Amino acid sequence: MAKKKKKKKLRVDRVAFVAIIGIALLFGIYKGASFIGEHIVSLFLSYSQPTVEAKVEKNYRATVVLDPGHGGIDAGANAGKLHEKNISLTTAKAIGEALEKENIKAVYTRTSDEALHEDKVTDLNMRAQMSQTHHAKYFVSIHVNDYDKSNDVTGFEVYTRNKESENLAKAISQQITKLNYSKDRGLQDGSSLAVLKNNTVPSVLVELGYIHGPDYQYLNDNQKLKQMGIAISQGIIELIDE
Ligand SMILES: [Zn+2]
Known part of the structure; x- marks a missing residue:
């Protein structure tokens, strides 16, 4: 019984470990993706903004x-x-x-x-x-x-x-x-x-x-x-x- 319990406990630990790693990985991927995303957006904005501004003529009377x-x-x-x-x-x-x-x-x-x-x-x-x-x-x-x-x-x-x-x-x-x-x-x-x-x-x-x-x-x-x-x-x- 004691052995079995230990095995079960081990399995629970393993599941928890895998889950934590999984969550950590997912979080990492999410963070990485949003970081890249933000960078792409900011790169895009920094290049596209001047052109957009240049195109918008002031609305003169x-x-x-x-x-x-x-x-x-x-x-x-x-x-x-x-x-x-x-x-x-x-x-x-x-x-x-x-x-x-x-x-x-x-x-x-x-x-x-x-x-x-x-x-x-x-x-x-x-x-x-x-x-x-x-x-x-x-x-x-x-x-x-x-x-x-x-x-x-x-x-x-x-x-x-x-x-x-x-x-x-x-x-x-x-x-x-x-x-x-x-x-x-x-x-x-x-x-x-x-x-x-x-x-x-x-x-x-x-x-x-x-x-x-x-x-x-x-x-x-x-x-x-x-x-x-x-x-x-x-x-x-x-x-x-x-
Ligand atoms: Zn004159």
């Missing part, structure tokens, strides 16, 4: 082409070291930054001190063409006036491509007026200006002021130009969902 006038060897109007091409670029970038904050995509015709083409006519056509290429809602060109009869002439004016562009011109003018910076010289017919004439969307060209006159002080101050940019952006934002 609209696109606006911003055109800082001149660039490169074409400085535009200038008063000493103050060049129209730099004033226009600083202002356009301020407009763009303010638009992006409102989920409106800003596309620039240039972002550095360079012309788009050495031939002026081609350069202007390339700028206008960008509205179509980028499916823009509006096109806004930024310039500064040089000289008009005398150095005392001051003020900003907004040129329009056509009737359809007038709401945009008015909205921008109203916002610049709020800055209390200079005279509002009113809306002007810009239908013969290449960058407007060759455009395909409502387009305006803003002459921020006269570089040689009393506007000089404002135009020579980058902080003021940023305020100008924000004001112009507010005019655009007002109309974007209409």
Whole structure:
């Protein structure tokens, strides 16, 4: 009897041992498999995520082409070291930054001190063409006036491509007026200006002021130009969902 009992006990021990080994093995396999699984998943994610992100375009409300006038060897109007091409670029970038904050995509015709083409006519056509290429809602060109009869002439004016562009011109003018910076010289017919004439969307060209006159002080101050940019952006934002 005692022998038999021992045998039985041994068998029980063996069964328990086998069961423990079995469970341990299963657990090991499970852990191993999940470890490999996680690694495969993380490998997959780390490789696939950037592509996925790159493909997902931000859901912008609209696109606006911003055109800082001149660039490169074409400085535009200038008063000493103050060049129209730099004033226009600083202002356009301020407009763009303010638009992006409102989920409106800003596309620039240039972002550095360079012309788009050495031939002026081609350069202007390339700028206008960008509205179509980028499916823009509006096109806004930024310039500064040089000289008009005398150095005392001051003020900003907004040129329009056509009737359809007038709401945009008015909205921008109203916002610049709020800055209390200079005279509002009113809306002007810009239908013969290449960058407007060759455009395909409502387009305006803003002459921020006269570089040689009393506007000089404002135009020579980058902080003021940023305020100008924000004001112009507010005019655009007002109309974007209409
Ligand atoms: Zn100009």
